[in-house]
Amino acid sequence: MKSVYLDHQASTPLLPEAFEAMRPYFTEAFGSLSSLHRHGLRVRDGVKKAREQVAAFINAESPDDIIFTSGGTEAANLAVKGFADANERKGNHIVWCTTEHPSVMNSIEYLEKRHGFTSTRVPVNPIGQINPEDIRAAITDKTILVCVHLVNHDIGTIEPIKAISQITQEKGVVLYVDAVAAAGWLPIDVQALGCQLLSFSPHRFYGPKGVGVLYRNRKARITSQIHGGVQENGRRAGTENVPAIIGAGVACEIAARDLGDRIAHVSRLQKRLYDGMISRIKYIKLNGPVPGPDRVCCTLNWSTEFIEGEGQLLLFDLHGIAVASGSSCVSKSLKVSHVLSAIGLDHALAQGNIIMSLGKDNTGDDIDYVVEIFTKIVDKLRNMSPMWQEFQEHKIDSVISPTGHGQSFTERAASVSGKAAH
């Protein structure tokens, strides 16, 4: 069976070059960075190089600005909670974008519940973009931190970080940028972006799991959230995951070297997939911006009307195609993705959600296969769907291309269940 992996925003395969570079650090170069003998010093050398590779990848002022954590989630926790902890006496208000990743959102909500912080969620427009002027309006004299992601993890929207950093700099507030969905798929220059904190996760662009990166410059003081030794200059205790750090360095160096080609290739596939889906499937909607300057090159987030997302995901999987979904049936909480709610997407469309994220190894043939299989999946599931039938009978209407006949899907769903869905 053909196998097509379209879930690169979940994780990517490790680069062979990174794997080779990591290998000796599992066996002969096993020392701890803190040790003063030759075993420790050898490892220290390797990690120093990795720190330089990572700093160069995002154009950090100094390798000392790079903190290695256990992953993107820990990096986000350290950015938000570590900064709040160190700057509490300056203020206790945080401004953030309503479509942030749960690692950011839940860190802020934790500070609100447990540490007396308050926050303002800034809404996004229907394609997921934040208006920088809304950030300005939300900043108060108690605000210490603004959190806005560079690229949305679900719908691929690129946020106007430079315009936001002009405002935060003007107001003397620190800007934290979650770049987990961006790193490896668009150029990142922390100095040009004007942020003081930025996090990303190497396994999202062919590096290993078990390592995350927090960039932190002199203007953003943070307090360690894991207490113990003085690893990472006292900003993150615990023996370093050396093999993963070495692999992260290599992934960053190769991403920096190949970024132009990678973006060009993946953008072409994105366009081909977009054109194929739009021309072959009726009653389908792209969530987030159309392919172009406002959208990251690797993802497409779809809502297909009258069918549910998990069923689509399962049928794709049975055809060897790996995709993701933000449908409530896929989540353990039975709630649709908060990003889809934040862009005001109708519940019926959120239920029919599928997320495809492309990578450097996908081919044009893969894309054509995916479109071909998807037309079959849509036919199969619509044939089974009472909503598709009721649409043909004009009992319910399409949200995407309304005919003016029948109830809305949401009204219909509420009338048969007696309650509105989440």
Place this chain on the structure above:
Amino acid sequence: MSDNEYTLYNETVMDHFMNPRNMGDLPEADGIGEVGAAACGDIMKISLKIRDGKIEDARFKTFGCGSAIASSSMATELIKGRTLEEVKNFSNQEVVDALGGLPPVKIHCSVLAEEALKAAIEDYEKKNSLESRTAPEAATA
């Protein structure tokens, strides 16, 4: 990794999802039940053909996830041939057991199948009692 080594649901659920039994409508259904799950937004419709107090045929249509489709497929299989009295005691647990189990978060899919079935029977009984009021001779025949 072989093709079907890793699947989200067990073999029986996957089979009923991929090859659903009794999918579709009954042109002259005696009872139709359509219910939605408030929790997730899934919608299930079951149509029944009833003769001599027995379920002669059943069909379903489902807007929902794999386990919702499999639950409706299994429920329609289980109830065919049963009397209305028997079906009134039908519980979602029977669907779960026949499917060889569902993940805890998906149990509500089987509840939806039970509710759709009971709504279809209610619909049949409502129509039937109306008919018996308008045409008493038909009901006694």
